[in-house]
Amino acid sequence: MLRALSHPDRRAFVAACKDEAKAAGDLAARSELSLATVSEHLKVLRKSGLLVLEKRGRFWFYRTDVAVVEQAAKEVAELTQKAPSLAIRA
Secondary structure, X not given: OHHHHXXXXXXXXXXXXXXXXXXXXXXXXXXXXXXXXXXXXXXXXXXXXXXXXXXXXXXXXXXXXXXHHHHHHHHHXXXXXXXXXXXXXX
């Protein structure tokens, strides 16, 4: 999931689909990327669970799974907390 969010365009797509589902063409129009490149980024986001694909009539729309994003943020925040000491084996 962190790998999926490591690219700025993918983060922008997650943010764009947070409040309203968007078609791939709409997301491509918002960026300077080709539709093929946008599709590849969306595939990565879909596989990570950050975006969900929904069919509406003949069209497909992407929406952010906010629960997945919130869980990822929680887990990253926990990394900044004091971790228990780990026993290192020789």
